[in-house]
Structures are given as C-alpha cells and as structure tokens.
Amino acid sequence: MKQLSIMVDLDRCIGCKTCIVACRNHYGLVDHEKSMPGTMSHYLRVESQCTGSYPNLKEDYWVVMCQHCKKPPCIKACEAGAIHKDVQTGIVLIDKNTCVGAKKCIEKCPYEVIQFDAARTYAHKCSLCYDRVIHGQEPVCVEVCLADALSFGEREILLMHADAAGKKVVKKMSTQSILYVKSPG
Amino acid sequence: MHENKWIPTVCYQCKAECAILARVEDGVVREVKGNPRARGKMCVKGMAGITTLYSQERLKKPLLRVGERGEGKFKEIGWDEAMGIMEKKLRELMKRGEGHKFTYSMFPHSTTDPKWRFVNAVGGFISTGLPHCDSAKIMAHLHTFGCFPNHHIAPMYYTVPRGGIMILSGRHPFGCLDDACVPKHILDAKERGAKLIVIDPIFRTEASKADWWIPIKPGGDAALFLGMASHMLKKGIHNKAFCDKWVREGDMEGLAAFLKDKTPEAMSTICEVPAKDIIKLAEMCAKAPSVSIDAFKSIMYGNAMDWGHAWSIFLVITGNLDNPGGQPLPEIAPMAPVKPAPPAPNLKELGYHRTGPNRDKFNHYNFILEPTWYAAQAVKEGNLKVFFASECNPALSEMGSGEWRKAMTMKDKKGDYLLELFVVTEILPSETMKWADLVLPDQTNFERWELLYMPWWYNFGHTAAVCQPVVKPIGESRHANRVMIELGKRMFPEFFAFKDDVEYYDIELSGVGMSMQKMLDGGALWSPGTVGFRKYEDAGKFNTGSGKIELEWRMYADIGQQWPSPELPLEFRRDADTYPFILVNFRTIFLNNTGAWSQNNAQLRDSVSGLDANPLLLNPIDAARLGIANGDTVTVESSTGKVRIPVLFTEKIKPGCAGLIHGFGQTMGKVASRGKWISDNELIADAGSHLDEQDLRGGEAHVSTRVRIVK
Structure with missing residues (x-):
C-alpha cells in the first residue's frame, strides 16, 4: 500500500501549538490585519x-489533522466529486475548483478537521503538504515542530522506526493513516 | 528590499530573541521559522509575530494625550513635535539638577543598548522588569561563585550526559522565554537517559514529561534543597574533592554547622515534600554524573535570596559548576565600547531603588538596575519626574499595578501631575499607553535593525545575532533605539557622534573582529562555537573576592543573612486563617505575559492556536470544601486587591493553592480586551508600599500572595 503519513510521538508532543500557526502562515489562512480570535481556519488542533x-x-x-482515511467518508459524501485519495501518496485531496461548497464532507468527517472558506465557498483541509512532499520537502508541521515530536514518511517505514525506538502504536488513535505512538507504561 | 527568499533575522515576540528566517514575498512577510544555523527552532509566539506586524491596530503616528491620564484620549502629532516635547522636558529636568529623576523602563538588548547610553547621558537610570524577576538568582550566583547567569541562560540541556539529572524548580521551560530549542533539548536529554525532575505546585506540560513530579508548597524550595544538602553532608556523599579544592577555607565547616538541624525531616515540615523523597532526591543527585537546576517563578517569592543561596550551595557541594550538564558560568561577548560613553550616575546615592520601610537594610542587596515596580512609590515620593517606557507594560505587569496606575494620576497642589512626563513607545495599543502623555509608534523586529548578544549565550557561548529589517516599516513607526539616538544627537552630540544605529553596532562588533556587513554576509550570526567547560580550572580561580567559592556570605553577617533561611516567605507564613490559599501565578507558551504585542495578537488569543481564557484553577478537594461548583464565578481577595473570576477545577494543582496565568486583563486593543479576564497583579501587593521582610530575604520581584476565595 502506498501511504505517506505523519507519526506523532506522544512522548515528545508538548501541545505547544507551534505547528498550527506555522501551517496557517504557510497556507495564508489568516488575514493578519483583520482576523479575530475564533474565526481563523486551522488544519491542525491540539x-x-x-x-x-x-x-x-x-x-x-497530541495533534489532530486530516487522518487521510483508508476509506475516506468525505469522498463518499461529496456529490460534486471534488475529493479524491491520491493513488501515488495516499493523501486525501480536495479540489477547491470542483468543490461547490455543499459542506457534506464537513458533516461526515469523523475527525472534524475540514474547514470552510465562506467567502470563496469551498472546503479545505490538511493536504499533508502535498505540494511540498512531492518535491522532497517535509510537511510544514513536521519541519517546525518545537519538540521534534512529528516525523514524516511512508507509513510502514514510520512503523518500523517506532518499533526500533521501542515505541508502541496507540491503536485506537491510529486507525487511519496518521500514526500515534508512545513508550509503553 | 529582499524578495521571495528566506532572510536571517531575529524574533522579538519575547525576550529570548531566537534566530529565525523570514520568507518575504512581494514585500510582505509570509512565513517565519527557526534558523537551522542556530538550532533551528521557533515557538508559537514567534510564528504569530506576522500577525503583530500586520495588525490593523498598529500604531502608525505619534500620539499626544488630550484628556486626563487614564482616559486614553489622544491626537496625532508629527515626530518633530514629539521630539521637541521630550527634549524640552529633559533639558528642564537637567537644569534643575534632577537628571537622576528620569528613568527609562526597557529591556536592554545588550549591555550597551543605545537607549541605555541616552539615559546615562541625562543622568537617569534604566529600569527593567525582566532581569529583576530573577535578580536573586543572579546575585546569589555572583556572591557565591562570581558569575552572572540570568533566566535566559538556562542550563545547557544539550550537554546533559546519560544519567544526568535536570531539576526544574518552579520553572516552565516548555513555555519558552528561553531559546526555542530548549524544549527539544530537554526531551533529547531524556531520550539519551537523563532524568527530568519537576518540583512544582502545578502539574504542567513539563511535569507530564518528567520522570518524577514533586509537588511542593510554594516558597519551599530553599527548605527542600537545604534538607538535601544536610543529608549529603551528614552521609558524606557530597563532592568532597571539588569542595576541598575550590571552597574557601572554613566555609564547609560553617556550612556543616549551619545544616546540622536542617534535616530532611525538619525541612519536610516547611516544604511539604516527604522526608523520604528529600533523601531519595539527594541520593539520586549525589550519584548522578551531573545535576542542573533551573528556577524562575520560585525565585520571585519573598525568600528569593535564601532560595538562590541554597540553590548555589547545592550546586557547589555536588560539584556542578561549569561542567557538562551542570550550571553554566557564562561570559559576555567582548564587544568594543563606543567612545566616548557617558558615565552612569551613582545608583546607590541617587537611585529611587527600594523605597520600602527597610530601605537602609536592603541596600545590602542593591542590584545593578532599577526595578520598574518601584516607580509608583518613587513618583509618590517625588523621586521620579520623567518616565520613558519601551517593550514593557507596567500598567498590567507591575506587581500591584493598581498603585502604579494611581501614581500616574497623582497631582500636586497646583493640579500638575507629580510625574511630569510619561512617554511610551508601543507597537500596538497597550494598557500602559492610557496613562502616557506621549505614545511613539515603535517597530516590530521585522522592520528594524538591532544587535543582540545577551540572551544569546545559550547558543554556543557568547554569541551575537543581527536583527535586520525585512520589510518596509508600517506607517511612521520608528524603532525606539533610533528615536533615542536622534534625541541623543540633539541633546548630547558628543556621546552620539556615530552616524546611526547600524554604525553604532558596527563599532561594537569590531571587538570580536566583525562588522554588520560581515555578520550579514555570514548569515547574521557570529559565535566562537564553544562555551568551554570548567573555565575556573584554566583561570585557577573563581571570580569572587577570595578567588574561591564563598558559601558563607560574610558581608551580610550584620543582618544575620550569612546563611540561607529555610523559612517560607513571610507572606505565606502570616494571615493564613484570613487568606487560606497561596496564589500561584504562572506562564504559558501561547501568550507572552503582559506584552501588548502578544496580548493583542489574534492568533495567540484564538483558542485553537493560543489561549482565550484565564479562570482561577482550584483543586476539587478545595472547591468541595468551599461549596463551589466548576465554572462558578467567585470573589478572590488578597490583602491589597479583589477580583471576580470564574473557577476551573483541576487535579493538576496542589490543594491549598489557587492558580492564575500571568498575562491577561488588558482593556485596550480589540483582541487583548476580549473577555472579563483579570491580571494576577491586581491581587499582588505593590512593591514600594508593601515591603517588609522580603526587603531582607527577597529578590527584587516578589509575587508571594495569599488569597481568600468566596462564592
């Protein structure tokens, strides 16, 4: 299975929220001049x-972002066919040009991570930094993580790294493509 | 202007001043991140700095007060008029022979900050908030082993060996204010087998990652460490070889005699840490290859000098000075002086320092700068006539800030303000500017030049970094350094003969063979790349009067303070029946204390990426006893203040304590004024008018406060 992933190390995440703001800056999600608290889109939460x-x-x-589900309910919910799971990377992507703003995906997302741009009427979310990773860069959140709690790569390789480090997968949190690990005990 | 690339510069969302890269596109800062050449980290506050830069609330022109102080009514004026107002008043003050009644509250970015030069030229004093927060640590380390580590100089966690012990005693380094790489370094050290011990009345993120969380009664740190030291000496498990070689003759015997009755059992009754845990930690530390200790909030209590002294003694008897994983003994970068320099006035003779009832006795502890929080008392007593402020927010951040606000509005019989001129430089609307006569629009770190080299020590020794403008300034904003250099050129041309701030920094950098251009060519950073260890071995001495470590502070024998008292701060020992709870105020990484530029930052007040609430934290055990339900609004009252605030139950606080985050309560600014949250300083007593024992035992910051809670 081809599946890129982020592994969140619960031993190291300090809930500092650095990734949230770095991600917002990178994707221009904030109107720095006028945005007020409670109104800003975010692709991650702590x-x-x-x-x-x-x-x-x-x-x-830990951080929660789009889990890039194995069988994404958002794809099934979208009647406009604006969402697909990329075959090469396993990343779930929303095409904002095809999106009609029906918000069905938002209703069906079990992780409540899909955002809505009311002004331009489209849904948007974490793309696992598709445009960066296909050029060999890490996702922004992984690059800036203050505690080096996030790592990026092929899901199976990340699992191998976790095992080598003596960390266990938190199974109930890792049912989709994003991995959550911690030391036993 | 630079375009479409990552430009090396420095963050200034807090005083840690981390090296960063800024990505500028079409003349706009789009992104920021840590500079990989300087350990490569930047925290959430720094990331949100772009919001500060572009906020629609940026102050863009000088403002002159038109109403009364406190009303916050202003009219826009030009820079020439603003400069004229400052020059006229300062010349008048100097003519009266009262130059020493001028103070500038700031955070000097280097020991030769150009603003500091201006203040010296007038004959006044700089006053600060931050270095005073841990002045007791600084003074204790200076007295004992002759070095000057401030709270930005954390133990070097990247040097902690496997098995080393990292003790955080009332310190939250995951909340930054240190270099942003510190959280990673602590976690890395843990991964390679170091132990993290957190001593704290609150279970914070650090405690959640700790190998051992030790809840302690606030202010009990001195007792805990004296109990450990007593046990070590009694069992002979201290570092005898180190002490034999480096401690002044007679001091170990004196220490043993002093510690004889400071047994773990006796100290346990003060700090409320079980004696068996004091013994266990002492024996862990004795066996460990290194021990580092870091403290911040605990060193701001009324027994701060005692705690600093006990802490210093513990480092010495475990041999943890300037070793990998121990207490660094930093050096300051040998920058070149800019000559001629105006001489500093005599602080002890002319300063408004320490105006409390024990002023004469406390003169023993005179620090090198004036603390901002004595300003209120100094104004009332006529010792302060002109007040400038940059990068501080005394209307909220001063202990007993209500007294500060009152002092700003006090008038003489003729109806003139006692404080004749109050000038503040500010980026965004602040609480303090409501009381200002003149508000000068300041620049963010993205718009200004600055040379930074003090807090920079954590990164590879005495280091320098250049903050450079990456975009054009907003409005007519000017950096405070440039304003003071211009005013200096008008008033004291002999001391301001250099062309501008950049040339000033050029001259300073020549001391390390650098210039601003060479710095920029080299990535805006300079460092020798090493801090060196056990530098006293090379020197053959410590930087103390005797050249040895001085455990006994003989200069304080006349006030009985030659050895540290284990007792809690006086404020915690009295009025316990009337005010049963100890106020524990602390910080968070999501908000930069009371700094207006982060309080008023939408990303830092957004509940997803920051913090938008500051309820009173209570343990459910206490809440049940008081008949309070979760979410109830209660009255919290200290001997000097009273507020109404909602309660949040949490298991994460020691019973008997009430927790509040420092950094709320602003009424200015659309973002900062959200919600009816309060500042902890509304409950904390004003320094100038409420000092007694802490004059003798405490540092310069003193937040020790008891409160009662009523539904």
Whole structure:
C-alpha cells in the first residue's frame, strides 16, 4: 500500500501549538490585519488527556489533522466529486475548483478537521503538504515542530522506526493513516 | 528590499530573541521559522509575530494625550513635535539638577543598548522588569561563585550526559522565554537517559514529561534543597574533592554547622515534600554524573535570596559548576565600547531603588538596575519626574499595578501631575499607553535593525545575532533605539557622534573582529562555537573576592543573612486563617505575559492556536470544601486587591493553592480586551508600599500572595 503519513510521538508532543500557526502562515489562512480570535481556519488542533488524581497524574498531548482515511467518508459524501485519495501518496485531496461548497464532507468527517472558506465557498483541509512532499520537502508541521515530536514518511517505514525506538502504536488513535505512538507504561 | 527568499533575522515576540528566517514575498512577510544555523527552532509566539506586524491596530503616528491620564484620549502629532516635547522636558529636568529623576523602563538588548547610553547621558537610570524577576538568582550566583547567569541562560540541556539529572524548580521551560530549542533539548536529554525532575505546585506540560513530579508548597524550595544538602553532608556523599579544592577555607565547616538541624525531616515540615523523597532526591543527585537546576517563578517569592543561596550551595557541594550538564558560568561577548560613553550616575546615592520601610537594610542587596515596580512609590515620593517606557507594560505587569496606575494620576497642589512626563513607545495599543502623555509608534523586529548578544549565550557561548529589517516599516513607526539616538544627537552630540544605529553596532562588533556587513554576509550570526567547560580550572580561580567559592556570605553577617533561611516567605507564613490559599501565578507558551504585542495578537488569543481564557484553577478537594461548583464565578481577595473570576477545577494543582496565568486583563486593543479576564497583579501587593521582610530575604520581584476565595 502506498501511504505517506505523519507519526506523532506522544512522548515528545508538548501541545505547544507551534505547528498550527506555522501551517496557517504557510497556507495564508489568516488575514493578519483583520482576523479575530475564533474565526481563523486551522488544519491542525491540539488535544490532550489527563488521567489519575492528584498527585498521581499522567497527561498526553497530541495533534489532530486530516487522518487521510483508508476509506475516506468525505469522498463518499461529496456529490460534486471534488475529493479524491491520491493513488501515488495516499493523501486525501480536495479540489477547491470542483468543490461547490455543499459542506457534506464537513458533516461526515469523523475527525472534524475540514474547514470552510465562506467567502470563496469551498472546503479545505490538511493536504499533508502535498505540494511540498512531492518535491522532497517535509510537511510544514513536521519541519517546525518545537519538540521534534512529528516525523514524516511512508507509513510502514514510520512503523518500523517506532518499533526500533521501542515505541508502541496507540491503536485506537491510529486507525487511519496518521500514526500515534508512545513508550509503553 | 529582499524578495521571495528566506532572510536571517531575529524574533522579538519575547525576550529570548531566537534566530529565525523570514520568507518575504512581494514585500510582505509570509512565513517565519527557526534558523537551522542556530538550532533551528521557533515557538508559537514567534510564528504569530506576522500577525503583530500586520495588525490593523498598529500604531502608525505619534500620539499626544488630550484628556486626563487614564482616559486614553489622544491626537496625532508629527515626530518633530514629539521630539521637541521630550527634549524640552529633559533639558528642564537637567537644569534643575534632577537628571537622576528620569528613568527609562526597557529591556536592554545588550549591555550597551543605545537607549541605555541616552539615559546615562541625562543622568537617569534604566529600569527593567525582566532581569529583576530573577535578580536573586543572579546575585546569589555572583556572591557565591562570581558569575552572572540570568533566566535566559538556562542550563545547557544539550550537554546533559546519560544519567544526568535536570531539576526544574518552579520553572516552565516548555513555555519558552528561553531559546526555542530548549524544549527539544530537554526531551533529547531524556531520550539519551537523563532524568527530568519537576518540583512544582502545578502539574504542567513539563511535569507530564518528567520522570518524577514533586509537588511542593510554594516558597519551599530553599527548605527542600537545604534538607538535601544536610543529608549529603551528614552521609558524606557530597563532592568532597571539588569542595576541598575550590571552597574557601572554613566555609564547609560553617556550612556543616549551619545544616546540622536542617534535616530532611525538619525541612519536610516547611516544604511539604516527604522526608523520604528529600533523601531519595539527594541520593539520586549525589550519584548522578551531573545535576542542573533551573528556577524562575520560585525565585520571585519573598525568600528569593535564601532560595538562590541554597540553590548555589547545592550546586557547589555536588560539584556542578561549569561542567557538562551542570550550571553554566557564562561570559559576555567582548564587544568594543563606543567612545566616548557617558558615565552612569551613582545608583546607590541617587537611585529611587527600594523605597520600602527597610530601605537602609536592603541596600545590602542593591542590584545593578532599577526595578520598574518601584516607580509608583518613587513618583509618590517625588523621586521620579520623567518616565520613558519601551517593550514593557507596567500598567498590567507591575506587581500591584493598581498603585502604579494611581501614581500616574497623582497631582500636586497646583493640579500638575507629580510625574511630569510619561512617554511610551508601543507597537500596538497597550494598557500602559492610557496613562502616557506621549505614545511613539515603535517597530516590530521585522522592520528594524538591532544587535543582540545577551540572551544569546545559550547558543554556543557568547554569541551575537543581527536583527535586520525585512520589510518596509508600517506607517511612521520608528524603532525606539533610533528615536533615542536622534534625541541623543540633539541633546548630547558628543556621546552620539556615530552616524546611526547600524554604525553604532558596527563599532561594537569590531571587538570580536566583525562588522554588520560581515555578520550579514555570514548569515547574521557570529559565535566562537564553544562555551568551554570548567573555565575556573584554566583561570585557577573563581571570580569572587577570595578567588574561591564563598558559601558563607560574610558581608551580610550584620543582618544575620550569612546563611540561607529555610523559612517560607513571610507572606505565606502570616494571615493564613484570613487568606487560606497561596496564589500561584504562572506562564504559558501561547501568550507572552503582559506584552501588548502578544496580548493583542489574534492568533495567540484564538483558542485553537493560543489561549482565550484565564479562570482561577482550584483543586476539587478545595472547591468541595468551599461549596463551589466548576465554572462558578467567585470573589478572590488578597490583602491589597479583589477580583471576580470564574473557577476551573483541576487535579493538576496542589490543594491549598489557587492558580492564575500571568498575562491577561488588558482593556485596550480589540483582541487583548476580549473577555472579563483579570491580571494576577491586581491581587499582588505593590512593591514600594508593601515591603517588609522580603526587603531582607527577597529578590527584587516578589509575587508571594495569599488569597481568600468566596462564592
């Protein structure tokens, strides 16, 4: 299977949100002059979970972006045929020129990662930096990650690297193409 | 102007000043990222700097106050008129022989910042916020082993060996304010087998990555480390060879006698860390190849000098000075002086420093700069007449900022303001500018020249970096350095004979065989590439009076402070019945404290990419006792302030503590004024009028505050 992926190392993610802003800058998602909080598109978000009670606590942080699903529900939902999974890379891409702004993909996305440009009436989301990776560059989020918690590559190779580093895949989080790993215990 | 390429420059969304690259396309900054030649990291605040640059709220012309101070009413004026107002008032002040009643609150970007030169020429003092936050650490290290590491100079985590111990005691380095590469370096060190120990009343991201989180009673750090030191000396597991060679004769015996009753059991009752844990950590540290300690918030409490002293002693007895993974002893880059330089006035004789009731006693601890937070008291007492401010926001960021605001509006019998002129340079609308007579539009790091070499030490030793303009300035904005150089040329041409800021930096750089052009040709960075280790071995001495490490501070014998007290700050020991909670204020990576340029940044106040809420954090155990439900709005009251604020329950805070993030409460700016969030400084006492014991034991920042919480 051809599938490019990002691996999120929960041992290293500190939830700093650097990737979110770097991604926004790269894709011009923010009107720096006028945008107000709560109105800006974002291709990533940070989530966290704290378990236990004081003083025995554990907390993990991770980022959620388009999971580039194996069988993307957004593709099925889009009657205009604007979304496809690239055969060469496994990246799920939205063609904004074909998109009619029906928002069906947004309704069906289980990860709530698809954004909508109301002014230009199209859906948009993380493309795994398709235009960068096909020229040998890493996705922006991977390049700027403050904690080096993100790595990019072929999914199977990333799995091999995780195994070599003694990290386990968090299976319930890694059901699609993006991998979440952490050390056991 | 550069086009369509990555240009090396420096970030200034916080004082860490990380080396970055900016991508400019069609004359517009599109992207920024860390400079790979300088460890290549840039944090979320830095990434959001483009929003600051292009915000529609940028101040574009000088503004003159037209209403009363505090009303925030201004009219636009020209630069000539603005310069004339400053020159006239300062000349008048000097004519009266009161040049020392002028202060400029700033963060000097180098030891020879051109603004500092201007202040010296007038005969005034620079005042700062930041270096004072950990002045106790600086002074403690200076007294004990003669070096000057400020809080931007973190332990060099990239040098920590396998098995080394990294202790964060009230310090959140994942929140930056250090170089942006520090979080990665800490995690890398962990991966190669170093241990991360987090001592903190709050479980933050650092604690979530730690091998061991040790919740502590705020202010208990001195007790904890004295307990460990006591155990080590008693068991003989300290680094005896290092101490024999380097500690001043008699000091180890004095230390042993002092520590005799500071047993882990005794210290446990103060810091609330179990004695067995104090012993366990002491024995871990004794066995480890290195131990580094970093602290920030804990060094701002009312017992800061004691904590700094205990910390210094612990580093010495474990032999962790200037070694890989230990405490760096930094050097300052040997820049060339720009001559002739105006002499600095005598701080001790003329400064407004320390106006509290124990002023005479506290003179022992005089720091090298004035702290901004004594300005209010100095204005009230007539010791401060002209106040300039850059890159600071005292209306929010000063402890007891309400007193500061009050002082700005106080008038004499004739109806004139006691503070005769208040000038602020600002990029975006700030709380402080509401009280200013003159607001000068400043430039972001993307529009200005600057030579930076102080906080830069973390990267390969004494290093310099050039901040260069990558786009044309917005409006009529001018960088504060250029404004002060121009004013200097008008008033003191002999001290400002150089052409401009770039030539000034050129002269400085000649000290290391560089020039601005050579720097730019070489990627805007210069460094010898090494910090060196155990430099005292080469020198055969430490930079102290005796040439040895001085554990006993004999110069303080007359006030009984030759050894550090383990006691909590006075503010935490009194009024516990009336104010049962200890306020724990802390920082986050998503927001740059009270700096107007990040408070008013839409990306940093967006809940996805920043932070848009600042509720009071309470442990559910305490909340249940108070009958408070999650989300309730409560009254939080200290001995000097009272606010209403919603509560958020969390298991991540030690019971008995109430947590609040530092950096909210602005009423100016469309973004910054969102929500009814408050500044922690509304609860913290004003320094000038509420000092007592911390005058003797504390550093220059003092945030120790107890509060009560009522539904």
